[in-house]
Amino acid sequence: xxxxxxxxxxxxxxxxxxxxxxxxxxSVDVLAEKVKRASELITFCQTKLKSTELEVNKIIxxxxxxxx
Amino acid sequence: MExxxxxxxxxxxxxxxxxLEKAFHAASFWVIADVTNHTFRSQKNYxxxxxxxxxxxxxNIIAKVSSKAWGNGSxxxxxxxxxxxxxxxxxxxxxxxxxxTFHGVYGLSLEVLEIDTNFTxxxxxxxxxxxxxxxxxxxxxxxxxxDHYRTKNNQLKLPMVIQRIAxxxxxxxxxxxxxxxxxxxxPYGFVFEIxxxxxxxQGENNSDQFLSKLIEVYQxxxxxxxxxxxxxxGAQTDxxxxxxxxxxxxxxxxxxxxxxxxxxxxxxxxxxxxxxxxTKTPTKAAExxxxxxxxxxxxxxxxQKSILIKSQQLFSIHFQILLGVNSSIxxxxxxxxxxxxxxxxxxxxxxxxxxxxxxxxxKNELVGLSSQIVSKPKIILYNRISDIxxxxxxxxxxxxxxxxxxxxxxxxxxxxxxxxxxxxxxxxGFAIVKVDNKITSNPxxxxxxxxxxxxxxxxxxxxxxxxxTKYDGTEFNL
Numbered sequence: 064x065x066x067x068x069x070x071x072x073x074x075x076x077x078x079x080x081x082x083x084x085x086x087x088x089x090s091v092d093v094l095a096e097k098v099k100r101a102s103e104l105i106t107f108c109q110t111k112l113k114s115t116e117l118e119v120n121k122i123i124x125x126x127x128x129x130x131x
Numbered sequence: 132m133e134x135x136x137x138x139x140x141x142x143x144x145x146x147x148x149x150x151l152e153k154a155f156h157a158a159s160f161w162v163i164a165d166v167t168n169h170t171f172r173s174q175k176n177y178x179x180x181x182x183x184x185x186x187x188x189x190x191n192i193i194a195k196v197s198s199k200a201w202g203n204g205s206x207x208x209x210x211x212x213x214x215x216x217x218x219x220x221x222x223x224x225x226x227x228x229x230x231x232t233f234h235g236v237y238g239l240s241l242e243v244l245e246i247d248t249n250f251t252x253x254x255x256x257x258x259x260x261x262x263x264x265x266x267x268x269x270x271x272x273x274x275x276x277x278d279h280y281r282t283k284n285n286q287l288k289l290p291m292v293i294q295r296i297a298x299x300x301x302x303x304x305x306x307x308x309x310x311x312x313x314x315x316x317x318p319y320g321f322v323f324e325i326x327x328x329x330x331x332x333q334g335e336n337n338s339d340q341f342l343s344k345l346i347e348v349y350q351x352x353x354x355x356x357x358x359x360x361x362x363x364x365g366a367q368t369d370x371x372x373x374x375x376x377x378x379x380x381x382x383x384x385x386x387x388x389x390x391x392x393x394x395x396x397x398x399x400x401x402x403x404x405x406x407x408x409x410t411k412t413p414t415k416a417a418e419x420x421x422x423x424x425x426x427x428x429x430x431x432x433x434x435q436k437s438i439l440i441k442s443q444q445l446f447s448i449h450f451q452i453l454l455g456v457n458s459s460i461x462x463x464x465x466x467x468x469x470x471x472x473x474x475x476x477x478x479x480x481x482x483x484x485x486x487x488x489x490x491x492x493x494k495n496e497l498v499g500l501s502s503q504i505v506s507k508p509k510i511i512l513y514n515r516i517s518d519i520x521x522x523x524x525x526x527x528x529x530x531x532x533x534x535x536x537x538x539x540x541x542x543x544x545x546x547x548x549x550x551x552x553x554x555x556x557x558x559x560g561f562a563i564v565k566v567d568n569k570i571t572s573n574p575x576x577x578x579x580x581x582x583x584x585x586x587x588x589x590x591x592x593x594x595x596x597x598x599x600t601k602y603d604g605t606e607f608n609l
Contacts, residue, residue, distance in 0.1 A: 081456045
C-alpha cells in the first residue's frame, strides 16, 4: 500500500470501487484488479482503524490512571 | 452682718440628693444622645462615658451629662452590641433609658438601664444605605440592578480553576485557619497555592490598613485566580469595616475576583455586595472554591467519558461500514461474474444451436441441389433427343417442297438476268460510251474535241465530241 495514504482517501477510493461494482460499470478486464484493490483498501482501513483504536484505548487508559 | 452658720458639704450633698430623690425617684427617661469619653473596665463590666447633645447646625455641645452602665445596664449594652454589630463606643448616636442618680463623691450622673437596639440599627442601616447610594452615585463601575449591585468585580469571570489565592484575614483569625484547613484537606486532592495577607479586619479605623493590603495584593503582580477576604465568626461587634465606603469601592473596582467569607449572620456587608461571590463563612468560601474546581474536574471527566464512548462508537460504526462495503463488493463481484458467466453460457448455447441449424440447412440445400443435378441432365438429354427427332421428321417432310420452291426462285432470277444482259439492252437502243477504252457514265470524263467510242449491238463507232449540252434528264421518265 502506498505511503501517506490517509484513511479518508482510502475510504473514498473504496467507496468509488464499491459503487462501480454495484452499478456494474466495471469491465471484466479490470474486475479482478478492482476487487484486489478493494480488498487491499479494506485491509488498510481495518488495520488503520484497529491501530487507532488501540492507541486511543491506550491514551484513555492513561487518562483513567491519571485520575486515580 | 448675719451670722454665718455653715453646713458640711456632705450635708448639702445629702440635701441635693434628697431633692433629686424626691423629684426623680423611680422615674426613668428615654433619651437620645451621642456617646463620648467612653471607657470600659471589663473586670468590673463597667461603662463610663458622657452623653452629649449637639446643636445640629453648629455641632456645638449644648448638653452634657456624665453617665455609666453596670450590672444589668452593661448586660443590655452587650446584647445591643451583639444584635446591632455596633460596638458601644464614642460617637455613636443612641436611644437609652436612663435614671438620674446622685453620688456624694461622683456627683450627678445618668445610669443607663436599657439601650434601644432598633434605633441604632435604623441609624446604622441609614448609614449603610447612604454609603451604598454614594457608591453607586460616584462610581460608574457600580450599578444597582434590582436588589443587586453590578460591579466591575462581580462581572469578572472566575478562572475555570482557582488555584492561586490571596487571602486577606487577621493574623490570629480562626476563620483564616478554617479556610486553609478546608482547602488543604479537600477530598479530591486539589492543590492550592495560598498567600496570606494579614490585616486587622475589624474596626472602621483600620480600613486604611485593609485597603493597603488589597493594594499589596494587586501590586504583587502575581496572577492570583481569586482574592478571598475572611473574617471568622465570634463577637458580632465589628463588621462595620466591611461597610466602609473606601473598602466597598476598592472591592468593587478590584481586577481580580474577590470571594468573601465573612462570618456574619446579619444582612450582607457592603463588601459582600460589591464582591464577586459572597459566602457566609471562611469555611464556606473554601468549599465554594473546591466546588468550583470540582465542577471543572467533573466537566473534564465527563468530556473524557464522552470521548471514550464516542470514540468507541465511531470505531464500531467505521468497522461496520467497512464490513458492509466489503460484503457488498464481494456480493456484487460475484453477481457480475455470474452474469458474465450466464451470458457466456447463453452465447455458447446460441452458437452451438445456430451452427447446427446452419449445417443442417446447408446439408438440405446440398441434397436438393445434388438431386437436381442428378435428374436435370436426363431431362435435357431427353428433350434434345426429341427435338432432334422432330427436326429429322420436319426435314424429311419439308425437303422436297423446299427444293421445288427453290427451283421456281432460281428460274425467275434466270429470266431477270437474261433481261439485264448487255446484248439485250443494246438491242433495245441503248449504247455504251467508252473513253480511252474504258466504259464511263460520267460526262466530266468526256472532253469537247476528245475521242469517244460508242458501242451498239453489233457495231463500235469511234467519233470526236463536237459539243456538250446539259439537259434535265426527264425525257425518259417512265
